[in-house]
Amino acid sequence: MPTQSPPPRHRPDPETSESEQLLFGGPLRYDLGWSKHEDAFLQLGLRAMVTRLPSMLATTARLAWQADRNALRLVTAAEVGRGIAQAVGLVAVNRVLAHLLGEGTTAERLGAAGPALAVAGLTAVAGAALRALSTAGTGQLEPKVERVATEKYLAHTAGVELEAVEDEEFHKLLDSAAFGASSARRMIKYCQNLINALLSLIAATGVLTVLHPVLLPILLAMTLPSAWAALTIARRRYHSFHTWVQHSRAGQLLSRLLISTDAAPEIRVHQVGPFLLHHFRAMSQTQETEQKRLAHLAARTGLIAAAFSGVAALAAYATLGALLWTGAMALSVGGTAVLAIRTGAASLDSLVVQLNHCHEESLFVADLFRLCEEAEQRAIPRGGCSLPARPAAIRFEQVSFTYRGKDNSRALDGASLTIPTGKVVALVGENGSGKSTLVKLLSGLYQPDSGRILWDGTDAGEADRQELVSRIAVVGQDFYRWPFTASVNVSIGRPDTAPDPQRLGTAAAYAGAEELVSGLPRGWNTLLARGYKDGHQLSGGQWQRLGLARAHYRAGDVLIVDEPTSALDARAEQQLFEQIRALADAGQTVILITHRLGSVRAADLIHVLEDGRVVESGTFEELLSAESAGPGAFRALYEIQAAQYAGAVKVPEPATPPVDEVA
C-alpha cells in the first residue's frame, strides 16, 4: 500500500523556528517597525530620558499617591533628609581634612577637627536612620502600587468591546501592558534611588565647584562612558522585548498546557506530553539564542565603556596631580577633591543607571497607560436611549456583519427577521450559517456594520448598552465554567446581587439540576474546580444544566439558548423543551438555536439561515409543507435527519413462538 507523505512544510521565513511554523502557523516575532512602541524606543536616548524625567516621576508619584499617600510622604521626606545629610557630611569631611592637614601640633589639629568630625559622624548616623525609614516606606508602597496599577489594567480591559479583545493589535498592547504593573512597582525603588543619587550628586558637585571649577568636567568625563553603555544596553533590551513578546507568551502557553487539567487526559491518552515538551524546549532555545546575543553585545559595550572610563580616570588624576604640583590647589583641598570626585562619580554613575532603569520601566508603565487610553476609546459606551419595556417584537432589518480580521466573507449578509415577544423562536441552519453571530448582535456583543436591530421602533444601536444586556440572558455553546462553587456558578447570572437561595432553587428546578445539586458532596457550596482542595468534577451534561440554571437565574426578558441540549440525555432534553415552552407561555421570549430539527416542532416561529441570510421563516408544519414558499432548505435538512432514524435501526419484531408451542 502506498504510504501517504506528510504535507510539505511551508517555511516562508528562514528565521522562523520549526515550532513557530508548525504550532502557530508562522513567525511570532514582531517587526518593531510595525509596533507603536517604535517612538518610545527611539526616545531611549539620554536627552529624551532627561526631558521625560519630570513626567516619569510625576506618573510614579501619582500611582504612589493613589496607593498610599502616607508611605509616599515618608519615603520622600527620608530621601530628601538623606541628601541633606550627605551634603553636610561631605562639607564636614572637608573641614576635618583642612584641620588635619593645617598648621599646629597633632593634638591641636585633632582638637580643631573634633567638632567637624562629630558632625560627619552624626550625619552618617542620620543617613543610616533615614535610609532605614525610606526602606520601610518603600516596602509598604511597592506592593500597593503594583495592585493599583494591576487594577487599572484589569478594570480597563474588562470594560472594552468584545471586538477589541479579539483584535490582534489590542492583544499585543495587552501583552506588553501586562508588565506595566510590575514595572510600576520597580519604579518606586528606582525613583527612590534616583532621587538619592541626584541629591548626593548635587552635594558632591557643589563641593567640587567650590574646590576648583576644572574638577567638574573631569567628573563628567569619567561617567559619560558608563552612561552611554547603560543606555545602549537598555535600548537593545527594550527592542528585543517588544520583538519577542508574543514568542514568550507562546512559550508560556506551552508550559501551561503541559500542566493544565483540561488538557491532561488528552496529553496522556494521545501521548502529547513529549511533543509539547519538545516544542517548549525548542522555543525556549530560540529565545536563549536571543539572550545570548544580547549578553555578548552587552559585554562588548561594557568593555568599550570601561576602557574609556579608565582613560578618563587617568586624565582626572593627572589633572589633579598637576594642580597640586603647580600649587594651584592645597594638599588638604586635594584630599577632599579626591573624596568628592569619588562620591560624585559614584553618584553620577548611579544616577545614570537609575535613570536608565526608571526610563526602561517607565516605557512599560507608559504601555499600561496607553492601553488604558485605548481601552477608554474602545470601551462599551455608556448612556443612550431606553428600550421599550415590553416591545411587541424585535426586528432585524437587513443586518450585515463581518468579523474584524476575517477576509471579506460576511458572517451576516443582510439578515432580516422578526422575534415576537413571548414566543419561542428557533434559528436553524448549517454550520457557519450565522446563527450564533446573529444572537451575539442581538445581545449587543457586536454592532451591525449595516442594517438595524429594532426593539419596536427603537434602534438597539442607540440604546443604553447596560440596559440592553440586562434584558438578555444567554446560555451559549461556550458558556463559561467558572472555577467557583455551584451556587456562584448559577448566581453569577446576576453578579450585582447576593445569591438568593429561593431563586437558586427555582433556577435549578428549571434546568433539571435539583438532583444534581443535592447529590454534590457539599450541595450548593461544592467547589466546581478540578485541582483545588475539595474541588468536584461535573460531566458535560451536568455543566450544561448549571449553564441553563444560570441563564434562568439572570431572568432576562429574552432568553437565548444556543445548542442547549447537545450534552443532555434524551429525558433531560425532553424536559427542557417542555420548560422552554412553559416559559414562553408565561410571556418570556425564547430564542432557540439547535441542530436537532425535531425539537423545534414546538417553536412558534422558525427562521432558517443560509450564508448569513434568512432564507425562509414559518412554523414547523409550514416549512415542511410541499407548498412552502421558501427554497425548502428546512425540509431538505429535516429529511436528512429523519432518514437517519427511519430504518437506520431495525427494531427487532417480538419473536413469534412456534405454533405447537402456543398450542
Ligand SMILES: Nc1ncnc2c1ncn2[C@@H]1O[C@H](COP(=O)(O)OP(=O)(O)OP(=O)(O)O)[C@@H](O)[C@H]1O
Ligand atoms: N469570533 C469570530 N471571529 C471570526 N470569525 C468568526 C467568529 N465567530 C464566527 N465566525 C465566522 O462567522 C461565520 C458564522 O459563524 P456562526 O458561529 O455565527 O455560525 P453558526 O451558524 O452559529 O454555526 P454553528 O452551527 O457551527 O454553531 C463562520 O464563517 C465563522 O467562521
